[in-house]
Structures are given as structure tokens and as C-alpha cells.
Amino acid sequence: MGTWCCRRRCSRSIRVRRSSPSNKRLAVKVALLGGSFNPPHVGHLMAATYVHATQGVEAVWLMPTFHHPFGKQLESFEQRVRMCDALCQETSGWLQTSQVEREVGGGGRTVDTLEFLVARHPDIDFSLIIGSDILRDLPHWKDFDRIQQMARVLVLYRAGYPAPNTVGPPLAEVSSTQVREQLARGMEPSELVPAGVLKVAREAGLFGLAVPRFQAE
């Protein structure tokens, strides 16, 4: 049995078991959590952990957007990848960052990313995680029907956004917007963001944070 990694240039070289492509029952199951991750927070970690714990997937890939389809202004892709990697450090290795959206390029539409991933990894069964807040945006997504043909879509109940047919209990009431607001007010959002993620943000001076003048070697 060989090993298999989330992508050729995975930002973290964690590997999971590889299944035989000829035996669908042994296919690797991977859930994708796409997002801006500006910054990643404990809500993302809880969402990924819930899916990993209950939905029979071996890995969850965080997929930071390269070009946001709706033109959101974000910190650089590289810094968001670094923060996602720091979030992944909170797990035993089943949570990984995928930089696939940089590779796919284009308008950052999820259907295009999925087409790319399905072609690259014929031996993987993909699920797509979305929070229930996203449901209101779906009419503006490109080809959501096609997405549903390629992946099982898991709609998690994001606290504050009740909707029919969500999976699981309400998850944390936390957002990147709330984190950015706290940082802008000079607060330390240490209850919303893992310390390792905040460290990356501080060291890089993201979200208007002052870059420390002296950093330990």
C-alpha cells in the first residue's frame, strides 16, 4: 500500500493511506473546506473537526481562495496559507492546507476547483463542506448542480444561520469579521483564534498589526 498526499505542492507533507483506484469501497474520503480564511479561526477548526469525527472522512483540506469569486479584499494568499498551516498544527495531521486554488487560477469558482481535483485524484471521494450562511449566496455560485454531481455537499449549521437539512448541532458563533474587528480595536482575539495562527498574523503584521521590532532568533 502506497502513500498519497493532498497535492503535489502540499504546504504540509502529511500523508494518508492510499486506496486502490479499482476498488471504490476503499477510496480515500476527503472533505474540502474552502474559504477566505482571513484569518482562520476556531469556527473553521470546529467545523473540520466535526466532519472528521462524524462523516467518515480521512482528511479535511482547507482550500484558501486565491481569487475570491466575489472580489473580497484579503491578506495575501501566501500569508493566509501560513495561517491555515498553523491551524492545521492543532490536529494530528488529518487537517491539511491545499494550495490548489492558486494552481487552478481563473475566477476562483468552486466548480472549477472540483473539476480539477476530481481529474487529478480519481481515487478520492470528495465532500464539500459549507456553512449554512453560504446558502443565501448559492444562487450566485457557478454551476452548483455540477458541484453536487462531483461531491457530497455537507451543509453545517453555523450558529445564527438556521436552515433546513443542515448536518449536526449549531457550531461556534465566530467569524473572521469578528476577529478582524477585535484586532482593529486593539483587542487580543485569543479565545477565537489559535495562538499559533495569531503568532503568524502578528509576525507578518497582518490586519494592520504592528510588526514586532525585535523578534527572537
Ligand SMILES: Nc1ncnc2c1ncn2[C@@H]1O[C@H](COP(=O)(O)OP(=O)(O)OP(=O)(O)O)[C@@H](O)[C@H]1O
Ligand atoms: N463558525 C462557523 N461555523 C460553521 N461554519 C463556518 C464557521 N465559520 C466559517 N464557516 C464556514 O467556513 C467556510 C469559510 O468561511 P470564511 O473563511 O469565509 O470565514 P468567515 O468567518 O465566514 O469569514 P468572514 O467573516 O470574513 O466572512 C464557509 O463555508 C463558512 O460558512
Ligand SMILES: O=C(O)c1ccc[n+]([C@@H]2O[C@H](COP(=O)([O-])O)[C@@H](O)[C@H]2O)c1
Ligand atoms: O463557485 C462559486 O461561484 C463561489 C462563489 C462564492 C464563494 N465560493 C467559495 O465559497 C467558499 C467560502 O467563501 P467565503 O466567501 O465564505 O470565504 C470559498 O471557497 C469560495 O471560493 C464559490
